[in-house]
Amino acid sequence: MTATTNAVTHRSAEEIGRTAAGPRTLPPLGPTRAVPLPDVEEQTLPSGLRVLVAHRPGVPMVELRLRVPFAAPDDAGTAEHPAVAELLSSTLLTGTESRDRVGIDDELAAVGADLGVSVDPERLQVSGSGLSAGLPDLLSVLADVLTSATHPDGEVARERERLVERISVARAQPRTIAREALQRRRFGDHPITREMPTGEEVAAVAPEQVRALQAAALVPGGSILTLVGDIDPGATLAQVEKALAGWVSDTLARELSPPPPITPGDLQLVHRPGSVQSQLRLSAPALRRDDPRYAPLQLANLVFGGYFSSRWMENVREDKGYTYGAHSGVEFVPAGAVLGVETDVASDVTAAALLETRYELGRLGAVPPTAAEVDAARAYAVGSLLISLDNQGGLASTVAALAADGLGVEWLREHPARLEAVTVEQVAEAALEFFAPSAFTGVLVGDADVIGAGVRALGGVTGP
Incomplete structure (x- = not known):
């Protein structure tokens, strides 16, 4: 019996891209395929919180974005505001009157959820996601930290030490130096330039200042909560209204004033x-x-x-x-x-x-x-x-x-x-x-x- 072996010839990319008549021509681009966008249902709660909800099925998850305008006050507290705000964002999820840090983490993990907090001169943002079925639990944790976060002394001290170290490393980076110099060049001494406090400013912050800032500035009036996922908009709006009913304040969130226009120059x-x-x-x-x-x-x-x-x-x-x-x-x-x-x-x-x-x-x-x-x-x-x-x-x-x-x-x-x-x-x-x-x-x-x-x-x- 004679075995026959078929030789396999591999062509190069250049050979694949050419024909006997010359290079292969690329076909023209087809019409742009539209991505269907869901309708967004909106409701403003009595507290002034604006809630946006969109039904986007596909995976049984929900995405959460809470934006709170968080500009510095127009008084003597302006200089220390960035440092206090950074510590507030770092300790917001470390304990409430009814949950400690571990309890918050465990409750979120039980429904496949997570929450994170960031802050800049314009806004404080809470971002997260979780299983759609666990949205009531996610909203319960969110409501708890918004209304009764305690910022325990020990947690503030721990996060303060970590933040001072991170700032020290960041301020040695060329990109950070360039960003701060650019902000000052185009906006002068406007608060928008205070994107990162100094280590000394953070080290001087006391837990009482963090708790006072939460009470004064982390408020619903003027804030926006966005929820997108495999959720029913009507039912979700009702869930939000019930869960966040206790988040109220007589003041409005502080919007950052417009910076001065850029002046062309050297x-x-x-x-x-x-x-x-x-x-x-x-x-x-x-x-x-x-x-x-x-x-x-x-x-x-x-x-x-x-x-x-x-x-x-x-x-x-x-x-x-x-x-x-x-x-x-x-x-x-x-x-x-x-x-x-x-x-x-x-x-x-x-x-x-x-x-x-x-x-x-x-x-x-x-x-x-x-x-x-x-x-x-x-x-x-x-x-x-x-x-x-x-x-x-x-x-x-x-x-x-x-x-x-x-x-x-x-x-x-x-x-x-x-x-x-x-x-x-x-x-x-x-x-x-x-x-x-x-x-x-x-x-x-x-x-x-x-x-x-x-x-x-x-x-x-x-x-x-």
């Missing part, structure tokens, strides 16, 4: 002795989501530096090799928005990277985006938006963020169509208006003794 050179890298951070005014020109600005930003195939990334990473990553994007602030441009580069190419960044900003207006560039950016914008909404957590976070801006799910439904309707000419207009180098200010963090002469020679740089 970059500030921030000296970081011994640094082998430089952090380049530029910023300019931008638009909020409800502005008719937001969609053209969004596409112009993508063409410039908003995704991997952008002009700036192609220049400073793919062509020049100055950096591993470069990114631009819109950041929303109270009553406004700002455009951010950032990259980290080695010290010896800092001046060259700054030169190429300014070149690409100017080129975006002088050599407007082509139809191909706009179409690629549009496909990315629509696709990434739909992907971000294709799960309960992404939808909950987006609905919560939009609600804080006074927008609803209709904005989400209509935004892909707005992006599809943007013309190349509108993108060119946005590029010329918002990406002109003269519209920017910012900071350059690095060893001034190494990079100073080179960047100053380019002009528009002040500092040591």
Whole structure:
């Protein structure tokens, strides 16, 4: 008997991509597939808490987002507020009048749930998720910590020590130094710049201050609770109203005042002795989501530096090799928005990277985006938006963020169509208006003794 062996021939990627007539042509993109968005039912409770609920089946889970405006008071307590707020967020889940830390953790774990707390100059946010069937238990724990968290002395002392250590590590990081310098450069001494307290400020906080801040500022009036998942909206609204009936206050949550508008100007050179890298951070005014020109600005930003195939990334990473990553994007602030441009580069190419960044900003207006560039950016914008909404957590976070801006799910439904309707000419207009180098200010963090002469020679740089 003779065995016959059939030889297997493996083709290379180049061979697969070609035919006898030449390279294979890619098929055109098909129509954008819409992601069905649920209706959002809304109710404002007598306490002033705004509740948003959306039914999103698929997995038997529910996502929770509670946003409480948490700005500093307009009095002598403003300076210490960030430190006290950080400790409040760290100890909110460490004990109540009826549950200790272990009890809270065990009760949440029993229904497959979790809760986490974060705070910044604008808001305190409680985020979590759990099994849909366990929503009453999740709401019970949430109500308990909102109304009777005790912030035990021992827990405050323990978290205070940990927080001081974390802040010490964070403040030594170049990105933290650059972020703080940028915030001061564009917003001066506005409270929005106080994103991280100092270790000394945290160390000085007493448990009584944490408990006093909870009583004064962690209030329902002006807050927004968003729930998305495999839940019945009507029944969920009733559950929330019952569970949070005891969370009341005569005061409203404190909204952060709008920061001053960005003033274009020179970059500030921030000296970081011994640094082998430089952090380049530029910023300019931008638009909020409800502005008719937001969609053209969004596409112009993508063409410039908003995704991997952008002009700036192609220049400073793919062509020049100055950096591993470069990114631009819109950041929303109270009553406004700002455009951010950032990259980290080695010290010896800092001046060259700054030169190429300014070149690409100017080129975006002088050599407007082509139809191909706009179409690629549009496909990315629509696709990434739909992907971000294709799960309960992404939808909950987006609905919560939009609600804080006074927008609803209709904005989400209509935004892909707005992006599809943007013309190349509108993108060119946005590029010329918002990406002109003269519209920017910012900071350059690095060893001034190494990079100073080179960047100053380019002009528009002040500092040591």
